[in-house]
Amino acid sequence: EAQVTQNPRYLITVTGKKLTVTCSQNMNHEYMSWYRQDPGLGLRQIYYSMNVEVTDKGDVPEGYKVSRKEKRNFPLILESPSPNQTSLYFCASSWSKESYEQYFGPGTRLTVT
Amino acid sequence: GQQLNQSPQSMFIQEGEDVSMNCTSSSIFNTWLWYKQDPGEGPVLLIALYKAGELTSNGRLTAQFGITRKDSFLNISASIPSDVGIYFCAGHVNDMRFGAGTRLTVKP
Numbered sequence: 001e002a003q004v005t006q007n008p009r010y011l012i013t014v015t016g017k018k019l020t021v022t023c024s025q026n027m028n029h030e031y032m033s034w035y036r037q038d039p040g041l042g043l044r045q046i047y048y049s050m051n052v053e054v055t056d057k058g059d060v061p062e063g064y065k066v067s068r069k070e071k072r073n074f075p076l077i078l079e080s081p082s083p084n085q086t087s088l089y090f091c092a093s094s095w096s097k098e099s100y101e102q103y104f105g106p107g108t109r110l111t112v113t
Numbered sequence: 114g115q116q117l118n119q120s121p122q123s124m125f126i127q128e129g130e131d132v133s134m135n136c137t138s139s140s141i142f143n144t145w146l147w148y149k150q151d152p153g154e155g156p157v158l159l160i161a162l163y164k165a166g167e168l169t170s171n172g173r174l175t176a177q178f179g180i181t182r183k184d185s186f187l188n189i190s191a192s193i194p195s196d197v198g199i200y201f202c203a204g205h206v207n208d209m210r211f212g213a214g215t216r217l218t219v220k221p
Contacts, residue, residue: 004155035211042117042201043156043211058208090155100144100205104155 002027004105006091012111013081021076021108023091029103031094032074033058034066036087037107043090049074050097081112116140119202119212127220132189134215136202144205145178145185150214151198159200160187192219 004025013019025032033048035058045058049068063085065077074093078085091105119136126132136145144163148156160171162178162185169176175188185202197219202212 040122040213042119042213045208092155097208100146100161100209101158102209104157106154 002103004091004093004103006089006105006108008108009106010109012113014113015082016080019078019081019110021078021089021091021110023074023076023105024072025074025091025093025103026072027093027103028071029093029095030071031097031099032068033092033102034064034074034076035090035092036060036085037090038087046076046089048097081110083112086110086112117202117204117210117212119215121215122213123216123218125218125220126192128192128194130192132192132196132217133186134200134202135184135186136204136212137184138204138210139183140204140206141182142204142206142210143182145176146203146205146209147174147176147185147187148201148203148211149198150201156201189217192217194219194221 007022030051034046035043037043044060046064047066049055055066089108092102094102117138146161147159150156160176165182167178173190177186199214199216201214204210
């Protein structure tokens with residue numbers, strides 16, 4: 001089954017404790033991205049990757065890092081999480097940046113206290 | 114960056130009623146898309162529109178790409194309980210922009 005998986009689905013952590021949210025897709029997509037969803041703000045792009053070893057900032061990259069060492073994986077790293085990073089995070093993938101059909105993962109709800 | 118204004122923010126309707134929601138922007142987009150997010154899941158693409166004036170249907174859903182390229186509309190006819198969720202519009206020119214969503218509740 002074609003899918004995007006994220007782990008964990010739920011995470012409660014404390015300020016400053018480094019964490020990683022994993023994302024994996026099995027569709028051989030070149031383009032992957034991370035979004036955060038906040039009430040009243042919709043989906044805002046954090047980072048994206050057009051291919052292996054190619055990453056770029058989205059609209060709200062501050063406080064986040066990503067890596068793309070393999071085509072299928074695109075982890076999101078919070079080196080020192082803060083309460084304002086409490087949000088619902090989605091990973092998405094598509095064939096290319098110009099491909100409009102993005103496949104979204106199920107989401108990761110992160111709470112930073 | 115381009116801002117999308119989606120309305121209404123939420124809707125409470127009776128099963129069987131028709132639903133309309135829209136998205137407007139001060140900027141022009143080349144593509145308009147509509148996604149649905151079910152509770153606890155990620156958004157799923159419903160309809161993609163590629164040309165100004167285009168009207169496209171997907172079952173009980175109909176969406177239109179506005180002539181000015183600055184707006185789009187989504188209509189759902191004869192709503193059913195499984196239509197519940199958050200509907201997002203998205204516009205694409207150089208990158209994808211999402212509206213804030215319309216939360217739809219359908220009462221049986």
